[in-house]
Amino acid sequence: MKLRSMLFVPADSERKLQKSIDSPADALIFDLEDAVTPSRKHIAREMCAAHLLDLPGKRDWKAFVRVNPLKTPEALADLAAVIGRGIDGIVLPKVDSVRDIEIVSAQIDALEVRAGMLRGQTRILVVATETAQGMLNMSGYSKKLPRLVGLTWGAEDLSTDVGALTNRESDGTLSHVYLMARSLCLLAASAAEVAPIDTLYANFRDLEGLATDCLESRRRGFSGRIAIHPDQVATINRCYTPSDADISAANAVLAAFAANPDWGTVAIDGRMYDRPHLLQAFRVLALAGLPVAQSAEIV
Numbered sequence: 001m002k003l004r005s006m007l008f009v010p011a012d013s014e015r016k017l018q019k020s021i022d023s024p025a026d027a028l029i030f031d032l033e034d035a036v037t038p039s040r041k042h043i044a045r046e047m048c049a050a051h052l053l054d055l056p057g058k059r060d061w062k063a064f065v066r067v068n069p070l071k072t073p074e075a076l077a078d079l080a081a082v083i084g085r086g087i088d089g090i091v092l093p094k095v096d097s098v099r100d101i102e103i104v105s106a107q108i109d110a111l112e113v114r115a116g117m118l119r120g121q122t123r124i125l126v127v128a129t130e131t132a133q134g135m136l137n138m139s140g141y142s143k144k145l146p147r148l149v150g151l152t153w154g155a156e157d158l159s160t161d162v163g164a165l166t167n168r169e170s171d172g173t174l175s176h177v178y179l180m181a182r183s184l185c186l187l188a189a190s191a192a193e194v195a196p197i198d199t200l201y202a203n204f205r206d207l208e209g210l211a212t213d214c215l216e217s218r219r220r221g222f223s224g225r226i227a228i229h230p231d232q233v234a235t236i237n238r239c240y241t242p243s244d245a246d247i248s249a250a251n252a253v254l255a256a257f258a259a260n261p262d263w264g265t266v267a268i269d270g271r272m273y274d275r276p277h278l279l280q281a282f283r284v285l286a287l288a289g290l291p292v293a294q295s296a297e298i299v
Contacts, residue, residue: 001062001088001123001149001195002289003026003125003149003150003195003223004026004223004224004225004237004240005024005025005026006025006026006027006224006225007025007029007227007228007232007233008029008031008200008226008227008228009028009031010036011031011045011051012035012040012043012044012047014047017030017047017048017051019230021055021059023230024060024233024234024237025227025233026237027061027062027089028062028063029064029065029066030048030064030065030082031065031066032044032045032048032066032067032068033066033067033068041074045078045081048081048082049084051086052082052085052086052087053084053086054086055086063086063087064088064089064091064125065078065089065091066090066093067082067090067091067093069093069094069095070092070094070095070103070104071094079104079107079108080111083108083112083122084117085115088122089122089123089124089125089149090108090125091124091125091126091127092104092124092125092127093127093157094127094131094157095126095127095130096133096137097133097134097137098140098143101145101147101148104124105124105145105146105147108124122147123148123149124149125148125151126148126151126152127153128141128151128185129153129184129185130153130158130161132158132161135177135184138184141189141191142188142191148192150196150197150224151185151188151189151192151196152185152196152197152199152226153181154181154199154200155181158177158178159178162177182198186220186222195224196222196224197224198217198222198225199225199226200226200228201213201225201228201232202228204231207232210232210236211239214239214240225239225240241287241288242284242287246284250280250281250282250284250285251285253266253278253280254278254282254285256273257278
């Protein structure tokens with residue numbers, strides 16, 4: 001599942017729900033949590049469920065719903081309302097451990113049967129770092145979870161949970177604990193073999209700053225990003241899509257190893273490449289959406 005860009009859409013706004021249908025994002029996240037006030041939770045839930053049923057069968061994006069946290073009474077009501085036709089996945093916030101994911105997966109199992117869906121059809125994207133408990137349990141993602149499709153992280157709720165006045169240092173950079181959250185998310189996603197999705201870039205008018213941050217994020221290993229405004233989507237898609245130069249370099253590595261299948265390292269333009277570079281070349285082509293036969297002879 002391609003998840004370069006995931007755009008949040010408040011589920012209680014009919015105008016924004018309709019406008020989002022033409023979005024170039026890889027996924028839309030219809031939000032029942034932070035974007036909706038407590039007094040409108042039930043309204044948003046009903047609107048979201050109806051909107052999912054009305055979605056066109058052919059669309060370029062996946063439909064996710066951010067439900068309320070498992071520990072709240074709204075969570076099961078959210079799931080019961082939205083699991084059915086039109087949904088591709090849920091976003092599960094404020095997760096304390098993989099046990100939360102297992103509980104929600106079991107609930108979805110029953111709801112998929114009720115809806116006549118294939119078991120496992122609804123995927124889960126986890127916001128993994130919003131609680132201190134979640135941060136301490138990140139090693140649990142080495143356990144493979146069938147529905148899990150990606151991990152993302154957040155700094156705002158975590159700062160509230162630990163009692164911080166802000167998640168930034170005096171110079172504006174992220175404080176250490178939130179840099180650690182970003183790194184742990186990346187490592188946990190790698191261990192779980194799912195997509196690492198970077199957190200939002202708050203200043204939606206600063207597209208130049210967004211592009212710089214996205215390129216740095218991709219260099220670190222993230223494969224996509226959350227968007228909080230439609231204007232951010234095109235920049236995010238561009239930055240997380242391998243460039244022509246990236247694709248050319250990856251193809252050169254593959255060609256070199258294919259020509260020398262018994263070699264552990266190959267030289268290209270005076271630089272040595274080994275097996276990790278080969279695996280990265282496959283990853284680049286996969287991100288570009290280019291099919292490659294991953295031959296056993298060269299891997």
